[in-house]
Amino acid sequence: MSERTIRIYPDPVLREPNEEVTVFDEAFKEFVAEMKALMYAHDGLGLAAPQIGVSRRVAVVAHEGREYVLVNPKITASSGNQTDEEGCLSFPGLFEKVTRPDRITVEALDEEGNKRILEAAALLARAFAHEIDHLEGVLLIDKISPLRRTFAKKKFQRLREA
Ligand SMILES: [Zn+2]
Secondary structure, three states: OOOOOOOOOOOHHHHOOOEOOOOOOHHHHHHHHHHHHHHHHOOOOEEEHHHHOOOEOEEEEEEOOEEEEEEEEEEEEEEOOEEEEEOOOOOOOOOEEEEEOOEEEEEEEOOOOOEEEEEEEHHHHHHHHHHHHHHOOOOHHHHOOHHHHHHHHHHHHHHHHO
């Protein structure tokens, strides 16, 4: 099993800039496999590299039996909106209502360096948007109102102390 662990807010690595991936070698493929294993071990819908302390533009998502690897991803189109409760492995126990686009198109590379265009709707669109936010240092609590954020931070601190 992996020696890496999930970084919990307010770990500063969650806010650091993330570098583009340029080398698609065996070590990188192993790293992506390790990310997937950690995501499944923690029952996550997705996981971004900074969440395990690696400042690289990589995320993985698993939804309805399919796995998605997003390397250097970019949202090229989005439409509509959806509001629903959202969680994050870096905020265990915290769930907040977040508004996201209902449909998005993402351009990304896979772990082999092949270009992929991914169309997503509903929960999968939410997951992609959430993980891509991580690669910009943007977190769940940044997507809610300042008032909700104050409550959410206090609630999360209480959860951590419990
Ligand atoms: Zn997250």
